[in-house]
Every structure is written in structure tokens, then in C-alpha cells.
Amino acid sequence: MATVLNLAFAGGAFSMRAIWLAVIAMQLALAYPALAQNASNNSSSAGNPISEKLPLFAGNHCETHKRPANQLFCADPELIAVGAKLASAIQERLDRIPDRLPAIEENAQWLRDRNLSCGIFGNDPIRSEDIEPIVACLSKETEERIAILRNPNFDCLAASTAAGTLICSEPSLAEAESELNRLVSELIGKLKDDEARDAAAEYARWIRDRDRRCRLAGKDNVPLTELSSSQDCLENYLKEMTAGMLAANGDPKRVFLRILSASRPNADAVDLCITRIHTANACGNFLRVRRVFDSDTQVTDQSALVTAEVEMVVLAPFAVCSPVASNCTGTCWDIRAGKPGPSQPGNRDSFGVTQRIRIEKSFAFQKTENGRWRCDLTALKPVVSGTAFSDH
Numbered sequence: 001m002a003t004v005l006n007l008a009f010a011g012g013a014f015s016m017r018a019i020w021l022a023v024i025a026m027q028l029a030l031a032y033p034a035l036a037q038n039a040s041n042n043s044s045s046a047g048n049p050i051s052e053k054l055p056l057f058a059g060n061h062c063e064t065h066k067r068p069a070n071q072l073f074c075a076d077p078e079l080i081a082v083g084a085k086l087a088s089a090i091q092e093r094l095d096r097i098p099d100r101l102p103a104i105e106e107n108a109q110w111l112r113d114r115n116l117s118c119g120i121f122g123n124d125p126i127r128s129e130d131i132e133p134i135v136a137c138l139s140k141e142t143e144e145r146i147a148i149l150r151n152p153n154f155d156c157l158a159a160s161t162a163a164g165t166l167i168c169s170e171p172s173l174a175e176a177e178s179e180l181n182r183l184v185s186e187l188i189g190k191l192k193d194d195e196a197r198d199a200a201a202e203y204a205r206w207i208r209d210r211d212r213r214c215r216l217a218g219k220d221n222v223p224l225t226e227l228s229s230s231q232d233c234l235e236n237y238l239k240e241m242t243a244g245m246l247a248a249n250g251d252p253k254r255v256f257l258r259i260l261s262a263s264r265p266n267a268d269a270v271d272l273c274i275t276r277i278h279t280a281n282a283c284g285n286f287l288r289v290r291r292v293f294d295s296d297t298q299v300t301d302q303s304a305l306v307t308a309e310v311e312m313v314v315l316a317p318f319a320v321c322s323p324v325a326s327n328c329t330g331t332c333w334d335i336r337a338g339k340p341g342p343s344q345p346g347n348r349d350s351f352g353v354t355q356r357i358r359i360e361k362s363f364a365f366q367k368t369e370n371g372r373w374r375c376d377l378t379a380l381k382p383v384v385s386g387t388a389f390s391d392h
Contacts, residue, residue: 048063048071048125049125049126049127049128049131050062050068050071050072050075050126050131051063051071051075052128053128053131054072054075054076054131056074056075056076056077056080057071057074057075060074060075062074062075066123067122067123068120068123068124068125068126069115069120069138072126072131072134072135072138073138076135078135078139079135079138079139079142082138082139082142082143082146083142085142085143085146086142086145086146086149089145089146089149089150090103090107090149092149092150093149093154093155095185096155096181096182096185097155097181097185098181098184098185098188098200098203099200099203099204099207100200101204101284101288101315102160102161102288103158104288104315105288105313105315105354106158106160108315108353108354109354110145112353112354114138114141114142114145115138117137117141118134118137118138118141119133119134119137120134155168156168156174160220161211161216161220162211162216162217162219162220162222162227162230163207163210163211163214163216163230163234165224165227166216166224166227166228166230166231166234167234169224170231172235173231173234173235173238176235176238176239176242177238179242180238180241180242180245183242183245183246184203184245186250187199187245187248187250187251187252187255187256188200188203188252188256190250190252191252191253191256191257195252195256195257197279197284198256198257198279199252199256199257200284201275201278201279201284202256202257202275203256204275204288204289205271205272205275205289206241208271208289208291208292209268209271210234210237212267212268212292212293213233213237214230214233214234214237215229215230215233216230216234217291217293218291218293260272261368261370261372261373261374262365262372262373262374263372263373264373265297265299265304265306265365265373266294266297266306267292267293267294267306267308269306269363269365269373269375270292270294270306270308270310270363270375271289271292272375273363273365273375273377274289274292274310274380275289277327277328277377277378277379277380278328280378281323281324281327281328281379283324283327283328285315285316286314286315286316286317286318286324286328287312287313287314287315287324287328287329287357288312288313288315289310289311289312290311290312290313290356291309291310291311292308292309292310292311293308293309294306294307294308295307295308295309295360301367302366302367303364303365303366303367304364304365304367304373305362305363305364305365306362306363306365307360307361307362307363307384308360308361308363309358309359309360310358310359310360310361310380311356311357311358312328312329312356312357312358312359313354313355313356313357314351314352314353314354314355314356314357315353316353317350317351317352317353318350318351319347319348319349319350320332320333320334320335320341320347320349320350320351321333321343321344321347326379326381327379327380327381328380329357329359329380329383329386330359330361330379330380330381330382330383330386331359331381331382331383331386333349333351333386333388335349335350335351335388336349338387338388338389339386339387339388340383340385340386351388352390354390355388355389355390356388356389356390357386357387357388358386358387358388358389359380359383359384359385359386359387360383360384360385360386361380361382361383361384362384363375363377364377
């Protein structure tokens with residue numbers, strides 16, 4: 001896994017498959033420091049109960065891992081084996097869905113919960129007498145996770161959005177979505193690495209557009225009975241998108257990677273702008289856009305200013321004041337206050353996996369010759385306001 005990470009991130013050249021494998025490695029708690037900006041790799045094995053009790057610790061250079069959970073998966077033969085099986089099960093799941101970032105986020109949340117339930121609390125040291133029961137717990141819960149991931153119904157069981165819940169409640173919708181995912185995955189699979197990444201980001205934007213169109217955005221905790229009015233909209237969307245994929249006749253560039261503009265200056269236009277910014281700055285390696293909604297629009301004949309809120313979730317750690325923070329979230333951060341803050345020399349704080357970031361920003365649009373709307377921003381900075389928080 002470490003070799004894969006080194007290849008994936010060396011020199012800033014990313015291959016699509018290497019990125020996904022690298023993210024999987026992070027999710028398994030095998031390579032957290034390799035993904036984190038400004039992470040320390042100076043953990044000493046002196047007096048470390050894990051290094052003293054597990055003979056593979058030294059040979060596998062497990063001291064380079066920052067967290068005790070990482071070190072256990074690096075040094076214990078049983079966890080190494082079950083970790084490889086989990087990586088395979090995760091990859092099988094990612095292979096069947098074109099929008100992979102929600103699955104990566106869900107897996108990160110499961111890992112955090114698994115570690116807590118097994119008695120691992122962040123970077124707190126593990127006592128020697130606790131290593132054996134903790135290893136047994138990690139192995140048991142990971143094996144159970146593998147079985148769940150390989151359940152054909154898992155994608156529906158894991159649905160955490162209003163649209164996902166509604167689709168999985170109706171077999172015809174679930175079948176239609178599965179067919180659409182298959183077609184989209186086949187098309188994206190024909191693209192080169194960077195193009196495939198950009199096409200996947202574009203498809204994720206379509207999903208957000210669908211949720212806004214069907215009035216499902218922001219209703220993740222609404223009872224199923226209150227979502228039924230959106231069923232026809234979802235059905236029509238799936239039919240429309242499936243027809244578009246079939247009309248491509250196997251050519252992905254007939255539906256992806258086109259220069260796009262918006263019909264109106266609204267949340268859809270903002271989402272299109274954000275997707276382009278995140279693609280240009282490789283933000284998808286660190287963040288997933290969860291939701292976009294507009295709060296104010298000022299329009300003239302040839303220009304518009306749309307104020308919108310954007311919610312993102314962290315998929316891989318990054319420094320609170322870094323190019324990722326500036327270009328992808330629009331600001332540096334005071335993570336302790338959960339607010340935007342100025343750069344502080346020597347500050348080594350970083351965002352953790354599954355933390356959420358919400359920003360408010362005004363997006364400027366110009367009307368094109370064909371009457372559509374386009375923004376030419378290359379980064380999200382500056383923002384009007386922002387909040388960083390965690391669900392737990």
C-alpha cells in the first residue's frame with residue numbers, strides 16, 4: 001500500500017487508479033501520513049508497546065505511521081491479511097458506482113466508528129495488555145464489514161441521502177439507477193486518468209442537480225413518506241440520463257468533458273462553476289462537494305452576482321492554510337474556532353477526515369453570446385464567511 005501511495009503522489013502526477021487505491025489505503029488506516037499535508041513521520045518506536053509486542057513492527061517500518069490504529073494494521077499479521085481483503089471489497093464496491101466519493105466518505109466514517117468501538121481513541125497510546133483484545137476486535141469488525149460490502153444490496157443499505165432512500169424503497173427506481181450507473185461507469189472507464197477523474201466529478205454534479213431539481217436537497221433526515229412526491233421526478237431523471245448515455249454510442253466525450261454554461265444564474269450555475277474550480281485544482285483528492293444552494297441573486301442584462309452556500313466534506317487531511325485550503329475552500333482557517341482565519345507561521349493544524357466545511361461566497365457570472373451564463377473563476381477565494389465543523 002505504501003508503494004502505491006508513493007507512486008500516486010510523487011511529483012504531483014496522479015493516475016486515476018492510483019488515486020483511488022491511495023484513498024482506500026488511507027481509509028484502511030494504513031497510510032494516513034502519506035496523504036496528510038504537514039503530517040509528522042517522526043513517531044519513535046522507543047517504549048511503544050506495539051513495537052515491543054509485534055515483531056513485524058520494525059521490518060515493516062511501522063514507526064512511520066502516526067496513529068496507533070495505523071501501526072496495528074501495519075504490524076499485526078492477522079490485520080495485514082484482513083486489511084488486504086477489505087481493500088479488495090472496497091475496490092469492488094467502487095468499481096460498480098461512478099460517483100465514488102460518497103462511498104469513500106461513508107467508509108471513512110465507518111473506520112472512525114470501528115476504531116472507537118474497539119477502544120482506539122485518536123493518537124492515544126495503546127497499553128500492552130490491551131493490544132491483543134483490540135486486534136481481535138478490529139479483525140472481527142473488519143471481517144463483518146467485508147461481508148456487508150459484498151452484500152448485493154449494500155449500496156441501498158448504505159444510502160444516506162433522501163434521493164438514495166427513495167430510490168432504494170422502490171425496486172424499479174433501484175434497477176433503473178443500477179443500469180444508469182453501469183452505463184456511466186463504462187463510459188468513464190474509456191477515458192484517460194485525468195479525464196476520467198473530471199468526468200466522475202461532472203457526474204457527481206449531475207447528481208446534485210438531480211436532487212435540487214427533484215426537491216430532495218437538504219432532506220436527508222426527512223421520513224420516507226414525505227419524499228414520495230419526488231418519485232416521478234427521480235424516475236424521469238433516470239430515464240433522461242439513461243437515454244443520454246445510450247445516445248453517446250460508447251463515446252464518453254459526447255456526454256462528458258464539454259465546455260458547459262448555465263441556462264440561468266442560480267445554484268446550478270454555481271455548482272457548475274465550483275466543479276470547474278475543484279477540477280482545475282485537483283480538489284477532489286481532498287474534498288467532496290455535498291450541497292450547493294443559492295441565497296441571493298442580482299441580475300443585469302449582461303452580468304449576475306449569485307450568493308451561495310457550499311458544503312464540503314474532507315476526504316483526506318490537508319493543512320488549514322495551504323493551496324488546498326485557499327483554492328478549494330476559499331480561505332485559510334482557524335480550525336479551533338471553526339472559522340476562517342489568517343495564516344499563522346508554524347501552524348501545523350490540519351483538517352481531519354469527515355470534517356465538514358461550509359462557505360458562503362458571491363459568484364460573478366457573465367452572459368455569453370448564446371444567452372447562457374458562465375463564470376470564469378479559477379479558485380474559490382475569497383469567501384464571504386465560513387464554518388468548519390464535525391458531526392461527532
